[in-house]
Amino acid sequence: MSDLTPNTSEYFSAVKREVMRLVAGAIIPADPARDMPGADDPAILDDILASAGRDADDLARALDILGAEGAQITDASLARFRDDHPALAGVLSLVIAQCYYRDDRVLVAIGMEPRAPFPKGYEVAQGDWSLLDPVRARGPIYRDVPQEGTDT
Amino acid sequence: MAEMNEPVDVLIIGGGASGAAVAWSLAETKMHIVCLEQGDWIKNEGFPSTGRDWEARQFGDFAISPNRRKLEADYPINEDNSPIKVANFNGVGGGTILYAGHFPRFHPSDFKVKTLDDVADDWPIDYATLEPFFELNDKMTGVAALAGDPAYPSKPAVMPPLPMGRSCEVIGEAMNKLGWHWWPSDAAINTQEYEGRAPCINLGHCGSGCAQGAKATTDGTYWPEAIRARVELRHRCRVRRIETNEDDMATGAYYVDPDGVERFQPAEIVIVACNGVGTPRLLLNSASERFPDGLCNSSRMVGKNLMFHPYSQVRGHVDEKLEGYKGPRIGTWSMEFYETDPKRGFKRGYCYQFSRGYGPVATAVNGMADGIIPWGAGHHEAFGRMFDHSLGMLAICEDLPEEINRVTIDPHLTDSDGIPAPRITYRLSENSKRMLDHSVARGKEILQAAGARDITHKTIFPGAGWHLMGTARMGTDPKTSVVNEWGRSHDVRNLFIVDGSVFVTSGGVNPTSTIQAIALYVADQIKNRIYELFD
Numbered sequence: 218m219s220d221l222t223p224n225t226s227e228y229f230s231a232v233k234r235e236v237m238r239l240v241a242g243a244i245i246p247a248d249p250a251r252d253m254p255g256a257d258d259p260a261i262l263d264d265i266l267a268s269a270g271r272d273a274d275d276l277a278r279a280l281d282i283l284g285a286e287g288a289q290i291t292d293a294s295l296a297r298f299r300d301d302h303p304a305l306a307g308v309l310s311l312v313i314a315q316c317y318y319r320d321d322r323v324l325v326a327i328g329m330e331p332r333a334p335f336p337k338g339y340e341v342a343q344g345d346w347s348l349l350d351p352v353r354a355r356g357p358i359y360r361d362v363p364q365e366g367t368d369t
Numbered sequence: 370m371a372e373m374n375e376p377v378d379v380l381i382i383g384g385g386a387s388g389a390a391v392a393w394s395l396a397e398t399k400m401h402i403v404c405l406e407q408g409d410w411i412k413n414e415g416f417p418s419t420g421r422d423w424e425a426r427q428f429g430d431f432a433i434s435p436n437r438r439k440l441e442a443d444y445p446i447n448e449d450n451s452p453i454k455v456a457n458f459n460g461v462g463g464g465t466i467l468y469a470g471h472f473p474r475f476h477p478s479d480f481k482v483k484t485l486d487d488v489a490d491d492w493p494i495d496y497a498t499l500e501p502f503f504e505l506n507d508k509m510t511g512v513a514a515l516a517g518d519p520a521y522p523s524k525p526a527v528m529p530p531l532p533m534g535r536s537c538e539v540i541g542e543a544m545n546k547l548g549w550h551w552w553p554s555d556a557a558i559n560t561q562e563y564e565g566r567a568p569c570i571n572l573g574h575c576g577s578g579c580a581q582g583a584k585a586t587t588d589g590t591y592w593p594e595a596i597r598a599r600v601e602l603r604h605r606c607r608v609r610r611i612e613t614n615e616d617d618m619a620t621g622a623y624y625v626d627p628d629g630v631e632r633f634q635p636a637e638i639v640i641v642a643c644n645g646v647g648t649p650r651l652l653l654n655s656a657s658e659r660f661p662d663g664l665c666n667s668s669r670m671v672g673k674n675l676m677f678h679p680y681s682q683v684r685g686h687v688d689e690k691l692e693g694y695k696g697p698r699i700g701t702w703s704m705e706f707y708e709t710d711p712k713r714g715f716k717r718g719y720c721y722q723f724s725r726g727y728g729p730v731a732t733a734v735n736g737m738a739d740g741i742i743p744w745g746a747g748h749h750e751a752f753g754r755m756f757d758h759s760l761g762m763l764a765i766c767e768d769l770p771e772e773i774n775r776v777t778i779d780p781h782l783t784d785s786d787g788i789p790a791p792r793i794t795y796r797l798s799e800n801s802k803r804m805l806d807h808s809v810a811r812g813k814e815i816l817q818a819a820g821a822r823d824i825t826h827k828t829i830f831p832g833a834g835w836h837l838m839g840t841a842r843m844g845t846d847p848k849t850s851v852v853n854e855w856g857r858s859h860d861v862r863n864l865f866i867v868d869g870s871v872f873v874t875s876g877g878v879n880p881t882s883t884i885q886a887i888a889l890y891v892a893d894q895i896k897n898r899i900y901e902l903f904d
Contacts, residue, residue, distance in 0.1 A: 292745050311428060323729075336580075351545050352544075356519055
């Protein structure tokens, strides 16, 4: 099954795209010291708007509220939005984070290889199995019950 | 008017965990067996971990909620009156496609809760009855485990356990400080090549399907064997209703084929394997003049006693890097609080399923939802303290049966074929609430013993309705149960149910191992009783 998430790049008006740019940059700003772009980076922003998928309608509603006439995107307005619209705030977090944290520059900055998990996979250490010795030493803990079985 | 198919001996409805197991077991009889599955085959190369959007798709076409996923195979569920929302997958392999592969068996005490704790009812079968089928299922599945778990009677391990990695070590060290039980989880994940399936390469994303094919899903375990033995699996075929005759025997089922054509499949035996929501939905949708309250429902128990496992979640963060996004989500478990202790203020108990860390998207999304990763200034610094430093647990609490918790048919909602959809009515019991509170408090103690900071919890994890049980319960009394002690309907003598619907109680562990053991047991009963099956 291929990805059935609908592409929503054409779904948002120019006004909404601009509000999205302001909101994305405010929620995840650039951090030059860590060599990390903001979520308003053009490539990331395009990805966000194209990948809203099942959340496109809710995202549009959030952008309408945040972009209401005269409103400014400030820390205070975002905080008020989170208080007033927690479900839509969750949608904003999701649609931004799911694209921001797959950007090559971001993945490299946080110490990940910029690749899909498959086919290379990862190594995981076996660990110290002797840690189980005290558990063994305490003996059985299950509750024994009379067992009849059933004729089969 | 439906198109009439050629009759078959056995019709299985549902190609998931239990349908696959019963099909494979019955295949040796050489009967003509057909399985109708509403979903499609899912190819490994289509799973999210093959692409750069591997995390995003767990919120999209691989979301665990059918109401969010809304794929062609999915049917909607009205769950407005339930604090726990259904998680499932509709396709060949069913819920095993998206499960974590955590594969505990029920414990011996789970079958005797009335005798031991004076709650609910004892099962008409017990651990000893199912033990050979647990073992057979472990072999068919390929279960990675470490023998000698003190929380269970002796049981063999098919292959070595999953690697612990640093996450499991940190939790293990904390549990040792507290003197509490923990052990490597039994896992339906290959740690070595097994029966032609590849070993795990630690993709870290089992819950959205395993691209490596190392996780044991029934499309890769039971189904290839069953199909080689000439069982016919028809996918994208959604059953509308089961039909009966004047002798109160099932005659077959109406279904919609992939081309949208309505068909009738006649059969001598009908086996229902549609899970704890899909099965009562089908039986209730099969109401007729002879069975006005729904099929197999003279007891009025079809749909009642719905049990989820209420889940709590506790997570924290340590200073060292854990590389927790690598490796299967599961690793170790604890049964320390599994058995009843009157001092705790509730009956029965729960297990902990310890889990490794999240990928970066889930870290950010969860952190922002929990308020530990801010919007705006400070986002990156907080993210850096959380990502790859996270560990935690889910508590899987035993849910006692109550008739008030139920599946009914929604009067308005239908699926894409116009078949009435299910409605869930469910509330948490006081026993469950006390158990959840206990699990959160002990979970925090574990993480504090591990030196964790930024500890968060969810006393009820709303999206965790993975385990659907109890809605066509097993019992010896036709007045209080839907199927008898070997899975046959009390009312319709050639109809069997093999999924989690037949559970009398829920236990406090993931149910797939027990569901499949029951399916194999019922198949064995059908084979052994073939000459008196309908008496």
